[in-house]
Amino acid sequence: xxxxxxxxxxxxxxxxxxxxxxxxxxxxxxxxxxxxxxxxxxxxxxxxxxxxxxxxxxxxxxxxxxxxxxxxxxxxxxxxxxxxxxxxxxxxxxxxxxxxxxxxxxxxxxxxxxxxxxxxxxxxxxxxxxxxxxxxxxxxxxxxxxxxxxxxxxxxxxxxxxxxxxxxxxxxxxxxxxxxxxxxxxxxxxxxxxxxxxxxxxxxxxxxxxxxxxxxxxxxxxxxxxxxxxxxxxxxxxxxxxxxxxxxxxxxxxxxxxxxxxxxxxxxxxxxxxxxxxxxxxxxxxxxxxxxxxxxxxxxxxxxxxxxxxxxxxxxxxxxxxxxxxxxxxxxxxxxxxxxxxxxxxxxxxxxxxxxxxxxxxxxxxxxxxxxxxxxxxxxxxxxxxxxxxxxxxxxxxxxxxxxxxxxxxxxxxxxxxxxxxxxxxxxxxxxxxxxxxxxxxxxxxxxxxxxxxxxxxxxxxxxxxxxxxxxxxxxxxxxxxxxxxxxxxxxxxxxxxxxxxxxxxxxxxxxxxxxxxxxxxxxxxxxxxxxxxxxxxxxxxxxxx
Numbered sequence: 001x002x003x004x005x006x007x008x009x010x011x012x013x014x015x016x017x018x019x020x021x022x023x024x025x026x027x028x029x030x031x032x033x034x035x036x037x038x039x040x041x042x043x044x045x046x047x048x049x050x051x052x053x054x055x056x057x058x059x060x061x062x063x064x065x066x067x068x069x070x071x072x073x074x075x076x077x078x079x080x081x082x083x084x085x086x087x088x089x090x091x092x093x094x095x096x097x098x099x100x101x102x103x104x105x106x107x108x109x110x111x112x113x114x115x116x117x118x119x120x121x122x123x124x125x126x127x128x129x130x131x132x133x134x135x136x137x138x139x140x141x142x143x144x145x146x147x148x149x150x151x152x153x154x155x156x157x158x159x160x161x162x163x164x165x166x167x168x169x170x171x172x173x174x175x176x177x178x179x180x181x182x183x184x185x186x187x188x189x190x191x192x193x194x195x196x197x198x199x200x201x202x203x204x205x206x207x208x209x210x211x212x213x214x215x216x217x218x219x220x221x222x223x224x225x226x227x228x229x230x231x232x233x234x235x236x237x238x239x240x241x242x243x244x245x246x247x248x249x250x251x252x253x254x255x256x257x258x259x260x261x262x263x264x265x266x267x268x269x270x271x272x273x274x275x276x277x278x279x280x281x282x283x284x285x286x287x288x289x290x291x292x293x294x295x296x297x298x299x300x301x302x303x304x305x306x307x308x309x310x311x312x313x314x315x316x317x318x319x320x321x322x323x324x325x326x327x328x329x330x331x332x333x334x335x336x337x338x339x340x341x342x343x344x345x346x347x348x349x350x351x352x353x354x355x356x357x358x359x360x361x362x363x364x365x366x367x368x369x370x371x372x373x374x375x376x377x378x379x380x381x382x383x384x385x386x387x388x389x390x391x392x393x394x395x396x397x398x399x400x401x402x403x404x405x406x407x408x409x410x411x412x413x414x415x416x417x418x419x420x421x422x423x424x425x426x427x428x429x430x431x432x433x434x435x436x437x438x439x440x441x442x443x444x445x446x447x448x449x450x451x452x453x454x455x456x457x458x459x460x461x462x463x464x465x466x467x468x469x470x471x472x473x474x475x476x477x478x479x480x481x482x483x484x485x486x487x488x489x490x491x492x493x494x495x496x497x498x499x500x501x502x503x504x505x506x507x508x509x510x511x512x513x514x515x516x517x518x519x520x521x522x523x524x525x526x527x528x529x530x531x532x533x534x535x536x537x538x539x540x541x542x543x544x545x546x
Contacts, residue, residue, distance in 0.1 A: 012137050060074075083138065084106035106138075142487075146174075152186070155187060167479075180247055181253070183255035245311050245367070251321050252284075323345075384405055408546075438482070484501065
C-alpha cells in the first residue's frame, strides 16, 4: 500500500520508508493525551468493530514518540487548528493534532491506511492489520467544507442522516447544511406551532420524476424530526467535528407552513385555507405575507431552532421568491409604501434584513442564497452563491463572507453522464472529473476579497431521489472529488492530476463498498440503479461559467 497514492482527500505531504509496517495485534494499545480523547474514543470504536482487536488503553510514550506496539494521539499546540501529523515507524504510530478536530481527521486518515476492511462493522478473515511506515502532514484549505442535504422534498429518516454524517466525516467535510423546510414538507418539530408537523410534514402524493412527468406516486409521503431527534443529530455531528447549519426558508418556499397556518399567506390575494402541502416540484407562487404576524411567527420558530442548533450560522433561504402575490396584495403594497421600499425586491430585502438583525442580536449570523442580494444585502449577511460565481463575487467585493456552491459545478442532483441509462437525468452533465476540476475561488477575487470565501459546499436536492440509495448514487463518487477540492492544496483546475485521483479512487471504491454506499460505478449505473421511462430535465451543452 502506498500512502502517497491512495488517500482521499490527498494530504499536504506523505512520505514512506521502504516496505516496513507496524502490524497491529491483540496486545496493541490505543492511548490519548489531554484534549484529544474524543478522537481516541471514535477510533477505538471503529477499529475494534472492524478488526476484532481489543486495543486496550496503554501508557504514553516518551516525548516525540509513541510507546512500543501502540497508537498514541496527542495535542500539538504548534500545529494550526484542524491540522495533523501521522508518523508510523517500526512498531508504533504517533498522531498529533493541532486541536481535537485535527486529531479526529488524523484518525480518519489512519483508518484509510489500514485498508478498506477497516471500514466494516465486523471483522472479516484477515491475517494481519498493517500500517505502512509513513509520515503524513496535513491541513485543510477551507474552513467551510460543506454538504447540503434536502430532506424536505424527500424525507430521510434519522438513521439515514446519521449515516451521512459518518460519510461526511470519512471525507473530512465539516458543515452539514440541513434543508429542513420547503413547499413540499416541514421536517422539524416546533412545539409552539404543532400544526407545522401535524399538517406540514406530509403530502398526499408525490410527483415521480421531473415536474413535467405524467407519473405520480399516489401514497402519502412524510416524516419529521422530533426535537430530541435534532439534539441527537447535532450531538452526533459534533462528535465528528461537523457543524449542523439549519435552514428555515423565508419568504418563499413556504407553502407547507402556509398549509399548516393559512394566516401566514397572502390572504388578501388567495384563499390560503384551500392550500395543502405541495405535491409537485418547482417554485410555488404561495409565499409568506410581509406582516407583523408573520415576523412574530418566524421569530418564535427561530427561538426554538436556536435552542436546538448551536451553530454560528442560521440559513434563512431567501431564494426563488415569486413576487406576483405581493404585487397583487394591498397589504404588501401598503408595507412597501409605509417603509419607502424600492418595490417587491426591496420588500424581500427588508424581510431578510429583519431576521439578520434579529439573529445578530442573539449572537448568530444569517446566511442565505444569493437572491438575498436583490434589493440590497443585509449588513451582517453571508451569501451561499448558487446561481454561479457572480453573487459570491458581488458579495465578497462588498465585504461579505461567501460560501461558493455554484449550481453549474457542485449541484450533485445534476446528471453524471450523457447516456440514456442515467436515472431521471437533471441539469448539466457533471462528471467526476468536472467536480474534481471545480475551483471555489474565482480569479476575480484576490487578496482580502478572496479571504471572504469561507469555503465551498456541494448540494443534494432530492426531488428525484426517493430513497437513500438514490441519494448515494447522486452523491458518490463525486462527493469524494468535492471533498478533495475543499480540503487539499490543489493546483489550478487545468493542472490537477485527475489520472492520479482516479488511481486513488480504485482503493476508495473498496472503502465505499465496505460502507455500503450505492455509488455510481465508473462504467455506468447498475440495472437496478436505472429509472427507465421516468422523465428528467437534462440540459445539453457545457454549463455557463459565470
